[in-house]
Amino acid sequence: MTNAFAFNTKQFDTAQLDSLFFAPARAFAALSVDYTEKLVNAQLEATKTYADTGLAQLRSLVEVKDAEGLKSYLEGQQEVAKDLTERLKGDSEKVVALQQEFVQESQKLTESSVKRAQESAKEASETATKAAK
Numbered sequence: 001m002t003n004a005f006a007f008n009t010k011q012f013d014t015a016q017l018d019s020l021f022f023a024p025a026r027a028f029a030a031l032s033v034d035y036t037e038k039l040v041n042a043q044l045e046a047t048k049t050y051a052d053t054g055l056a057q058l059r060s061l062v063e064v065k066d067a068e069g070l071k072s073y074l075e076g077q078q079e080v081a082k083d084l085t086e087r088l089k090g091d092s093e094k095v096v097a098l099q100q101e102f103v104q105e106s107q108k109l110t111e112s113s114v115k116r117a118q119e120s121a122k123e124a125s126e127t128a129t130k131a132a133k
Contacts (some may be wrong), residue, residue, distance in 0.1 A: 004074045020120060024113040031109065035102040042098065053084060 057080060062071050 016120060020117055024109060027109050028106065031102065031105050034097065038098050039095065042091065042094050049087060053080065
């Protein structure tokens with residue numbers, strides 16, 4: 001007795017399934033993981049820099065002992081603010097560049113997958129046409 005729902009492995013092309021679905025999914029997952037890693041590292045680096053700057057400023061503030069020291073500390077704050085603004089600008093540019101790279105690579109993967117799917121569909125159509133004749 002045969003099972004009507006039995007899986008016929010002769011008609012199932014795992015290479016084609018892998019090529020059309022799993023390989024692109026793995027490539028996109030790898031791209032996403034790489035992007036996430038780069039983004040997290042950029043955020044950790046920025047966070048460490050901002051925290052170090054904040055702690056250094058607190059240490060400087062603790063060292064203030066008189067009016068002249070306070071004046072010097074407050075004057076230094078302008079330079080710190082300028083440096084942090086430049087750092088923030090650079091960090092923002094880095095994140096934007098990472099996002100643009102991710103979008104470009106995603107588009108390349110999508111175009112490649114669509115091209116493979118079109119080629120596969122064309123081959124399947126040609127095979128079906130030959131079989132019908």
